[in-house]
Amino acid sequence: MAVKDKLKTDLFPTIWCPGCGIGLIMQQLATVMDEVGLDKTNTVIVTGIGCTGRMGAYMNFESVYTLHGRTLPVAEAIKTVRPELNVIVVAGDGDTASIGGNHLLHSIRRNPNVTVLCNNNEIYGLTGGQTGPTTPKGTTTLSSPAGSGFSPINLQGLVNTNQNAFYAKTTVYHQGPMRRAIKEAIEWPGFAFVDIASQCIENNGRRIGFGSAFEMLEDYKSSYKAAPRGATHLEPKQLGIIKNEEPVPVGAAKPAGPSTDGEKA
Numbered sequence: 001m002a003v004k005d006k007l008k009t010d011l012f013p014t015i016w017c018p019g020c021g022i023g024l025i026m027q028q029l030a031t032v033m034d035e036v037g038l039d040k041t042n043t044v045i046v047t048g049i050g051c052t053g054r055m056g057a058y059m060n061f062e063s064v065y066t067l068h069g070r071t072l073p074v075a076e077a078i079k080t081v082r083p084e085l086n087v088i089v090v091a092g093d094g095d096t097a098s099i100g101g102n103h104l105l106h107s108i109r110r111n112p113n114v115t116v117l118c119n120n121n122e123i124y125g126l127t128g129g130q131t132g133p134t135t136p137k138g139t140t141t142l143s144s145p146a147g148s149g150f151s152p153i154n155l156q157g158l159v160n161t162n163q164n165a166f167y168a169k170t171t172v173y174h175q176g177p178m179r180r181a182i183k184e185a186i187e188w189p190g191f192a193f194v195d196i197a198s199q200c201i202e203n204n205g206r207r208i209g210f211g212s213a214f215e216m217l218e219d220y221k222s223s224y225k226a227a228p229r230g231a232t233h234l235e236p237k238q239l240g241i242i243k244n245e246e247p248v249p250v251g252a253a254k255p256a257g258p259s260t261d262g263e264k265a
């Protein structure tokens with residue numbers, strides 16, 4: 001099958017604003033799925049509510065469009081009753097870490113073999129641009145016109161409370177590293193979280209001074225750098241994949257860990 005067969009191109013153009021980063025994630029996800037042989041017979045996509053949540057509708061897969069913040073319990077339930085399926089969650093930062101934050105904590109703890117792609121546009125995009133859990137301190141938003149007063153949630157720190165965790169950081173500009181992160185996350189035999197910085201030009205970017213989505217991509221290009229090889233932690237604006245100890249199948253010898261791959265930008 002070709003990559004385009006993973007997408008319902010007959011439904012294009014999508015509802016996403018021109019220049020939105022979500023389509024770049026969908027394109028790379030479809031590419032990886034084609035490469036590793038995922039299709040509608042062996043894979044389910046679970047999405048939440050928000051602009052990101054619409055991705056399931058445009059992909060040629062079985063998908064569940066869950067309630068806001070409820071992707072992870074639904075994903076875990078599917079994985080529990082149909083362990084042979086690949087379960088991929090695609091959700092916004094608000095969906096994942098705000099209303100879904102409690103589920104996130106416990107999924108990290110339980111370590112199900114599901115892949116989470118978090119479209120981290122640092123805002124509640126769909127609802128007009130309110131402050132979300134990943135909004136940087138000081139950012140002007142619809143709900144914080146004087147600047148958000150709070151530090152963003154530490155997604156990497158949360159994920160790494162599980163010693164078998166996989167955490168990757170990438171941006172939609174860095175398409176090679178994004179593909180690699182998605183592929184390795186799908187292949188990881190436990191909970192894998194890909195934190196993808198992505199632009200919401202209409203309900204975030206313009207308010208904070210960007211003139212276009214292109215300018216936001218240029219900003220990702222110049223501000224993000226690959227983590228050094230061997231890093232066990234990613235600093236802010238570092239791209240990379242942190243692999244802790246691989247989950248141990250029952251009866252197997254304990255693998256070595258932790259290890260890290262720096263990324264080539």
Ligand SMILES: Cc1ncc(C[n+]2csc(CCOP(=O)(O)OP(=O)(O)O)c2C)c(N)n1
Pocket residue numbers: 049050051052053068091092093094095096099119121123124125126127132200
């Ligand atoms: C229970 C519930 N509370 C609130 C909402 C309103 N709501 C819809 S999407 C959304 C936030 C979307 O932000 P995010 O998850 O980051 O997704 P994005 O639109 O940025 O992709 C909110 C608060 C809702 N649909 N359901």
Ligand code: SF4
Pocket residue numbers: 015016017019020021022051052121125126199200201202203204
């Ligand atoms: S509002 Fe933002 S996140 Fe939603 S489609 Fe438009 S640019 Fe994308």
Ligand SMILES: [Mg+2]
Pocket residue numbers: 050092093094119120121122123124125132
């Ligand atoms: Mg968002």
